[in-house]
Amino acid sequence: MILINKDKMKETKSELVVHSLLLAAAVLSVFITLGIILSLLLNTFSFFQEVSIFEFLTGKEWTPLFANPQYGVLPLITGTLTVTLVAAFIAIPLGLASAIFLSEYSPPSLRKILKPVLEILAGVPSIVYGYFALNLITPLLQKLIPGTEIYNAASAGIAMGIMIMPLVSSLSEDALSSVPLGMKHGGYALGATKLEVVKSISLPYAFSGIVSSFVLAISRAIGETMIVTVAAGARPTLTLNPLGSVQTLTAFIAQASQGDNAHGTTSYYALYAVGMLLFLITFSMNFYAHRIIQRKKEELVA
Amino acid sequence: MRNNFDYNKRRQLVNKIAHILFAGASFVSILVLLILLSDLVLRGTKYINLEFFTNFPSRFASKSGILPAMVGSLWLVVLTAAISIPVSVAAAVYLEEYAMDNRFTRFIKINISNLAGVPSIVYGILGLSFFVRTLGLGRSILSGALTMSLLIMPIMIVASQEAIRMIPNSLREGSYALGASKWKTVKGIVVPGALPGIMTGIILAISRALGESAPLLLVGAFSFVSTLPKSPMDSFIVMPIQIYTWMSKPSADFKDVTAAAILVLMVLLLTLNMTAIVIRNKFHQTYE
Numbered sequence: 001m002i003l004i005n006k007d008k009m010k011e012t013k014s015e016l017v018v019h020s021l022l023l024a025a026a027v028l029s030v031f032i033t034l035g036i037i038l039s040l041l042l043n044t045f046s047f048f049q050e051v052s053i054f055e056f057l058t059g060k061e062w063t064p065l066f067a068n069p070q071y072g073v074l075p076l077i078t079g080t081l082t083v084t085l086v087a088a089f090i091a092i093p094l095g096l097a098s099a100i101f102l103s104e105y106s107p108p109s110l111r112k113i114l115k116p117v118l119e120i121l122a123g124v125p126s127i128v129y130g131y132f133a134l135n136l137i138t139p140l141l142q143k144l145i146p147g148t149e150i151y152n153a154a155s156a157g158i159a160m161g162i163m164i165m166p167l168v169s170s171l172s173e174d175a176l177s178s179v180p181l182g183m184k185h186g187g188y189a190l191g192a193t194k195l196e197v198v199k200s201i202s203l204p205y206a207f208s209g210i211v212s213s214f215v216l217a218i219s220r221a222i223g224e225t226m227i228v229t230v231a232a233g234a235r236p237t238l239t240l241n242p243l244g245s246v247q248t249l250t251a252f253i254a255q256a257s258q259g260d261n262a263h264g265t266t267s268y269y270a271l272y273a274v275g276m277l278l279f280l281i282t283f284s285m286n287f288y289a290h291r292i293i294q295r296k297k298e299e300l301v302a
Numbered sequence: 303m304r305n306n307f308d309y310n311k312r313r314q315l316v317n318k319i320a321h322i323l324f325a326g327a328s329f330v331s332i333l334v335l336l337i338l339l340s341d342l343v344l345r346g347t348k349y350i351n352l353e354f355f356t357n358f359p360s361r362f363a364s365k366s367g368i369l370p371a372m373v374g375s376l377w378l379v380v381l382t383a384a385i386s387i388p389v390s391v392a393a394a395v396y397l398e399e400y401a402m403d404n405r406f407t408r409f410i411k412i413n414i415s416n417l418a419g420v421p422s423i424v425y426g427i428l429g430l431s432f433f434v435r436t437l438g439l440g441r442s443i444l445s446g447a448l449t450m451s452l453l454i455m456p457i458m459i460v461a462s463q464e465a466i467r468m469i470p471n472s473l474r475e476g477s478y479a480l481g482a483s484k485w486k487t488v489k490g491i492v493v494p495g496a497l498p499g500i501m502t503g504i505i506l507a508i509s510r511a512l513g514e515s516a517p518l519l520l521v522g523a524f525s526f527v528s529t530l531p532k533s534p535m536d537s538f539i540v541m542p543i544q545i546y547t548w549m550s551k552p553s554a555d556f557k558d559v560t561a562a563a564i565l566v567l568m569v570l571l572l573t574l575n576m577t578a579i580v581i582r583n584k585f586h587q588t589y590e
Contacts, residue, residue, distance in 0.1 A: 018485045022400055025392035029414050029459070032452050036424060039431040097327030105321055106328070116579070117332050123506070123575055124338075125513025127542045128564050131549060132338055135557060162334055193317035216419065223421025225516035226542075230549055250423050250516070257430070257520040275427045279420065286419035290412070 040279055043272035050266045056273060062236035062247070064256070064267040071270060073277065075236035079153065079246035083228055086157025086242055087164060087221040092214055094161070095168025099210075102169070103176040104198055122166035130230030133159035138231065145243060151233030154242035159227050164217040171216065175209025176202055208296040212289040219285035223278065225250040249278045342568065346561035354562060358528070359544065363555030368563050371544035373530050374443070375512060378540055381447035382454065382511050387504055390455050391493070394462030394500075399488050418456035425453045426517030434521060441522040444534040449521045450514065454507040461503020465496035498585030505578040509571050515542035541567050 048056070051071045059072015098118070102111055137155040142148045179202045187197040203210070233245025234255055247255070256271040349363075357367020393414075401407040429449030439445040469492050477487040493500075518540060531538045539547075541563065548560040 015483055015485050019400060022392045022396035025389045026396040026401070026410055028389060029393065029410060029417060029456070032417060032428075032455075033413055035432055036420065036428045039428050040424075043431065094327045094330055097324045098331065101324035101328045105324055114328055114331070117335055120572070120575065121331055121335060123509060123513075123571060125515070125542055125567065125571070127513070127515050127545050127549075128338075128568065131545070131560060131564055134549065136337065136341060162331075165331065193313050195317040195320040196313070198320075219419060223423065225421070225423045225519075226546065229516075230546065250421065253423050253427070254516065254519050257426070263435075272427065272431075275424055279424050282419060282421055282424075283416065286416055290415060 036279065040272055040276040043269050044276045047266065047269035047273040050269070051273075060238050062252075064270050069267060071266075071273075073249075073274065075238045076247060076249045076252055076274065078238055078240055079228075079232070079236065080222055080248040080250075082153040082240050082242050082246055083157045083160060083232055083248055084218060084221045085240075086154055087160035088214070088218055090158055090161025091165040091168050091217055091221075095165045095213075095217070096172055096210065098165075099169045099172035099176055100198055100202075103173050104194055104202065118166040118169055121162070122170075124163070126163065126224055126226040127230070129159040129163045130156075130227045132162075133227055133231035141243075148243045149233070149245050151231060151235075151245040152243050153232050153246045156228045156230075156232035157242065159231065160221050160224055163224070163227070164220050167217045167220060168213050171213030172206070172210045175206035175213065178209065179205045208292045212292040215285050215289040215292075219282045219289070222285075223250060223282045225254050229254045249274050253278070339568075342561045342565045345558045346563075346565040349559050349562035350565065359547070363553065363559045366548070366556075366559050368541065368544060368566065370527050370530055371539050371541045371563070372566075374527070374538035375540040377443045377531055377534070377538060378446050378450065379508055379512055381443060381534060382450045383504070383508055385447060386451035386455050386458060386507070389451075390458035390504075390507075391462050391500060393455075393459045394466055395488055395493065397459075398463050398466040399484070399492060414456050414459055418460065421516075422453055422514055423516040423520070425449055426520035428452065429517060429521040440535070441537055442535045443522070443531055443538045446518055446522040446538065446540075447534070449517050450511045453514065453517060454511050457507040457510065458503055461506070462496070462500045465499025465503065466492060468499060469495045498581050502578045502582045505574055505581070509574040509578075512574070513542055513567065513571055515540070515546060518543055519546075 056071055056073055058074065059070060060074050061070035061072045062075045063070045098114070102114060106114065133155045137158050138148070138150060138152065141152070141155055142150075148154070183201050183205065184197050187201045192200075228248045228251045232248060232251060234247050234251065235245040236247040236252070237244065239246070252274055253271055256267070256274075349366075353365075354367050355372070356369055357365060358370055359368075360366045397407065397411065401410075426449065429445060429452070433439045433445040433448050434441060439448075473491050473495065474487055477491045482490065522538060527537055527539050529536075545560055545563045545567065548556050548563065
């Protein structure tokens, strides 16, 4: 009897230890977020002791390495915007169209080929897309549009569009496949063609899921580093011209980290201020996208 | 009557055109993959020989090799796996098996999905300020592996959670009915059952770590190393950074060397992905 009790005691004790270890692993994720925010915040604070927030957010020149450095982040923002717009212009139509094809039109045999291809494309490292942009897209663009610079926003944007296309496609397809069959069959029973069912039943029903897939993909594009570092150039310019060289938020961070910026100088802290801005932009976009999905779920339950 | 007929014919035609357009958009992905792979093969294969795998990088394209980059990538991936797998699986087990459905749990879950969307270069900034500077680990393999672990843990946790969720409650109840404790049930029933799904998630996350370069630009990974790393505290270079370094060289020869290195990396990644797909299909079990 005593033996059994001892055994039981040991068991509950070890159960407790296991429980707390597992809990610690889960809570670690909260500390990662805190770590990110803290490391950005502290160093950004040092930056804003030297440069005013107003000057940072409204300045039109970004020249941290000049003798008389200017820290106006607008050129980096327009650079990011240009590349992202090109990427969205490629990824949204292609991604949505292939999602519609996969969920509504494609025979299962074709689906079995297309899905893995999209998965492979999604798994190609971004540095490889950088190679694709620099060595295949740029020469083609230069042939088609004379005057295109070697490093330009368009070719980086196109490569980035191809990279995020699988994300748009798979998330939109998930949204489209959540449309109740009964609704679609209702449409067909009224004599609608496939396109008409897609247009007036599936797309409106899956609208929120599709929009959130766009938001997530665009946020991914804004945060992407290697493609723009390799192919978009390193010249911060206040322009929306896709054929010229630009610098994005992420490309600046990559460049600044490689240069011999002494630890503790203003130009070193600029890296963190730009990182903070990048984090805030992508975080709010992701948060918004998740909220759209969450709301739709609650709506469906209600 | 005649009018009606035309109208219907037009609707059918529009549907057919849309069908073709949608199909065309889907085939763009196949086309891009084919163009990319054939370009890599055409440019890269002439540099792929034994020396390419045993040489160090060189000023001359013909003598360049990827040995330090491959060794560095191997170190990084093994260390990253050793750090991230236990923590991720533990977190997933906690969230699915132990956690109550309360505010705190929901907060952790939302936090993890938000972490998965943080740009990789931001993890690099965290690694630079926390591991490299605050903890004083320097630009070492360990700093790189810790940073990479933080980056892939959200992916692993979510994949493991999904795998664990597939285990039906009846199996757990059977285990409890035999007198097993909670931990014994988790250890003996839940995790083994979810293992194929967990493995698939782990392999995909590891292949992400193998191809990722942005955070390593900040944390470590020098553009040139003259010796092979021997301990986790040594400096290192990985394959994607080696590719980046070669890509930045203007000469046409180095374009081909770059293509060769990308080809090696892509073969490694495709092998990993295939393994994940095979595991998923072979051990895929559905419970009624």
